[in-house]
Amino acid sequence: MLVGILTTMTVTSAYLMSASAYKPDDPAAKYSCFASDANGNYNLTAEGDLIPCEIDSGDNAWMLTASALVLIMTPGGLAIFYGGLSRQKNAVNTLHMVFMTTGIIAAQWALWGYSLAFGPDAYGYGFIGTLDWAGLYNVLHDVPSIAYGGITGTTIPHQTYMIFQMMFAIITPALIVAAVAERMKYSAFIIFIILWATFVYDFAAHWTWSISGPDNYGMNPGYCGFGWTGCFGSLDFAGGTVIHITSGWSGLVIALMLGRRIGYGKVPMEPHNISLVVLGAALLWFGWFGFNAGSAAAAATNATSAFVATQIATGMAVVTWALLSWAHTGRASTVGAASGAVAGLVAITPASGFVSPMSALVIGIIASVACYAAVMFKNSRKWDDALDTWGVHGIGGLAGALATGLFAEKRFTPWGDDGLVFGNPAQLLENAVGAFASIAWAMGITAVLIKIMDKVWPGGIRVTPKEEEIGLDLTQHGERAYVSE
Numbered sequence: 487m488l489v490g491i492l493t494t495m496t497v498t499s500a501y502l503m504s505a506s507a508y509k510p511d512d513p514a515a516k517y518s519c520f521a522s523d524a525n526g527n528y529n530l531t532a533e534g535d536l537i538p539c540e541i542d543s544g545d546n547a548w549m550l551t552a553s554a555l556v557l558i559m560t561p562g563g564l565a566i567f568y569g570g571l572s573r574q575k576n577a578v579n580t581l582h583m584v585f586m587t588t589g590i591i592a593a594q595w596a597l598w599g600y601s602l603a604f605g606p607d608a609y610g611y612g613f614i615g616t617l618d619w620a621g622l623y624n625v626l627h628d629v630p631s632i633a634y635g636g637i638t639g640t641t642i643p644h645q646t647y648m649i650f651q652m653m654f655a656i657i658t659p660a661l662i663v664a665a666v667a668e669r670m671k672y673s674a675f676i677i678f679i680i681l682w683a684t685f686v687y688d689f690a691a692h693w694t695w696s697i698s699g700p701d702n703y704g705m706n707p708g709y710c711g712f713g714w715t716g717c718f719g720s721l722d723f724a725g726g727t728v729i730h731i732t733s734g735w736s737g738l739v740i741a742l743m744l745g746r747r748i749g750y751g752k753v754p755m756e757p758h759n760i761s762l763v764v765l766g767a768a769l770l771w772f773g774w775f776g777f778n779a780g781s782a783a784a785a786a787t788n789a790t791s792a793f794v795a796t797q798i799a800t801g802m803a804v805v806t807w808a809l810l811s812w813a814h815t816g817r818a819s820t821v822g823a824a825s826g827a828v829a830g831l832v833a834i835t836p837a838s839g840f841v842s843p844m845s846a847l848v849i850g851i852i853a854s855v856a857c858y859a860a861v862m863f864k865n866s867r868k869w870d871d872a873l874d875t876w877g878v879h880g881i882g883g884l885a886g887a888l889a890t891g892l893f894a895e896k897r898f899t900p901w902g903d904d905g906l907v908f909g910n911p912a913q914l915l916e917n918a919v920g921a922f923a924s925i926a927w928a929m930g931i932t933a934v935l936i937k938i939m940d941k942v943w944p945g946g947i948r949v950t951p952k953e954e955e956i957g958l959d960l961t962q963h964g965e966r967a968y969v970s971e
Contacts, residue, residue: 518630545636545641546643549780563772564661570762571873575956602614602689605617622648626644661875672958686932693715694716695713718916721913723839724792726835731921732927737880744936767825781838795843807858826857826858
């Protein structure tokens with residue numbers, strides 16, 4: 487049945503979009519950018535075809551490159567980073583869950599996720615999108631969107647923007663692997679991430695990042711043009727709220743509901759391969775330039791400022807975490823330095839396109855102090871967030887969102903605004919509302935999903951004590967990370 491549905495969608499899309507010539511009555515026309523006169527009437531060719539808005543090859547090349555950079559962060563950077571942090575008997579399982587998330591969410595995003603997150607708003611409340619773009623119907627490969635583009639306009643094909651956002655959708659549920667590591671059934675995890683991506687990520691992305699054509703493509707006169715937190719004024723350049731807050735705080739909920747690993751606090755649970763941790767962190771750092779600078783949606787000036795802010799904040803966060811760890815333990819921790827890099831990357835994400843280099847430096851310091859304190863607090867409470875999703879992503883994302891409200895400057899990205907430090911105290915409130923609304927939604931929906939799944943899943947969603955003792959590599963996959971004989 488599924489194959490039949492997909493075949494029908496494919497044939498329909500091919501028929502409607504088989505040529506580069508589009509007519510005014512094509513279903514995709516109202517969602518796409520075509521040349522028009524001063525009165526909004528379409529300009530037509532002699533054959534009566536619409537004239538697509540110009541695509542900037544430089545912008546398009548950069549955005550496709552940025553998409554590839556963000557992609558490698560998940561099956562490359564994050565999988566290796568988490569795999570190294572895990573114990574040896576669970577390394578394959580951790581790698582596998584991250585890698586499979588890459589494939590599963592790619593399909594979810596194409597089938598319905600992109601439409602829910604970035605499609606026309608349902609009912610005009612800025613809460614969730616419709617299914618008008620399900621199966622990427624009306625999302626063209628050769629014409630820009632009427633809504634999504636950079637500060638110079640809509641200069642990239644709609645599918646380029648879609649594929650860039652797909653990479654964000656992929657990495658977000660993959661971050662949650664850190665919270666469920668070493669004790670959640672693989673089969674349950676697969677179903678969970680599909681549900682979580684649909685009911686948490688797609689909603690939060692729509693609130694924060696969705697943009698519509700005039701009057702919600704003519705469906706809701708007077709519609710403000712954005713999701714509800716976007717209309718409220720919350721700023722999130724590249725995903726501090728949408729990605730890191732939702733995954734981090736959801737991770738805390740799951741960790742608490744699953745319970746501690748067997749032997750937690752009694753037996754060593756150290757990272758099994760620090761070299762992999764550093765390699766993974768380096769790949770994340772590399773890919774993050776696509777993450778943040780790519781969120782400019784063009785090879786524009788705010789891509790440059792986001793790139794610079796990302797590097798400076800991350801470098802400062804590495805130094806800060808290393809110094810904190812050294813002062814606290816008497817030793818300079820390599821894992822700590824890698825964690826500091828990720829904390830800095832997380833915190834600068836929402837601010838990257840809005841802040842100056844010196845503000846980025848301060849955000850790097852704030853990130854490491856806040857995240858280090860959170861990890862210490864988590865440890866004191868014996869919360870078994872195995873690989874620190876909450877301490878680094880949840881708290882780092884919150885710190886970054888609030889810091890954006892402090893240090894944002896409109897001069898970098900014109901559609902942004904100034905923060906409290908630059909004379910606009912309202913921006914801090916607006917960002918706080920967006921951040922805490924996402925925390926509440928993510929934690930609430932995650933708790934409901936985990937509760938229901940644990941009730942209906944045969945034997946619950948946690949592996950048996952025996953399986954946990956043996957390790958999930960062998961019990962879930964029949965494989966080992968290292969074979970020496």
